[in-house]
Each structure stands twice: as C-alpha cells, then as structure tokens.
Amino acid sequence: MNCGDVVLVEYPFTNDSGSKVRPVLIVSADTYNRGEDRVCTPISSAPTRDDPYAFLLPESAPWFERTGLRKESSVKWTKLFTISRQIIRRQLGYLDDTPLAEILSKVQGLFER
Numbered sequence: 641m642n643c644g645d646v647v648l649v650e651y652p653f654t655n656d657s658g659s660k661v662r663p664v665l666i667v668s669a670d671t672y673n674r675g676e677d678r679v680c681t682p683i684s685s686a687p688t689r690d691d692p693y694a695f696l697l698p699e700s701a702p703w704f705e706r707t708g709l710r711k712e713s714s715v716k717w718t719k720l721f722t723i724s725r726q727i728i729r730r731q732l733g734y735l736d737d738t739p740l741a742e743i744l745s746k747v748q749g750l751f752e753r
Contacts, residue, residue: 708733
C-alpha cells in the first residue's frame with residue numbers, strides 16, 4: 641500500500657474500548673511503506689464542512705469516485721496514527737495527487753514551529 645491509498649482497517653477507539661472497521665488514508669512516504677508500518681489518518685463519513693482540521697472529500701469532486709468511498713467524507717488530518725500493514729483489510733481506492741498534496745501539506749504543518 642502506498643501514500644494516497646484509501647484502505648479499510650480495524651480502527652481502535654482512543655479509549656481502548658474496542659474497534660471498528662473504518663477507512664483511512666495512508667499518508668506516509670512510499671519509502672517508509674516498504675516496511676511493516678503505515679502512518680494513516682482516519683476518514684469520517686460524517687464530515688463537518690466548517691472543521692478547519694478536516695479535509696472535505698465531496699462527492700461532487702471529479703476524483704471522488706476513485707477514492708472508493710460510498711459518500712461524502714472528510715480526512716481528519718490531525719489524527720495521525722501508525723498501523724501494521726497486517727491489519728489492512730483491503731484497499732478501497734486512492735486519492736488523486738492534487739487533494740493528496742493539500743492534505744500532506746497540512747500534515748507537514750503540524751510539525752513546523
């Protein structure tokens with residue numbers, strides 16, 4: 641799996657009360673992805689349009705169908721986490737270069753002083 645891929649994973653709840661199968665976006669570089677782990681961001685199917693910490697994936701976008709998502713969603717780019725490639729259930733699709741570059745720029749901004 642590569643940077644920009646939308647995949648289904650067994651996503652753990654932050655309070656350790658369980659997990660649920662959810663879509664995520666892989667944001668780690670392909671060179672890093674040659675190993676065991678992937679850095680991801682969750683994708684929510686209940687987007688809030690005015691959330692400054694979410695990137696909207698509108699159904700009206702020409703690239704939306706390639707994501708493999710069923711409905712308008714948002715990438716929660718501030719909620720990074722690392723997963724083992726072993727818990728990836730399957731690939732749904734991928735995010736085109738333009739929206740992916742915007743998300744990666746936002747992620748990078750998390751680490752700038």
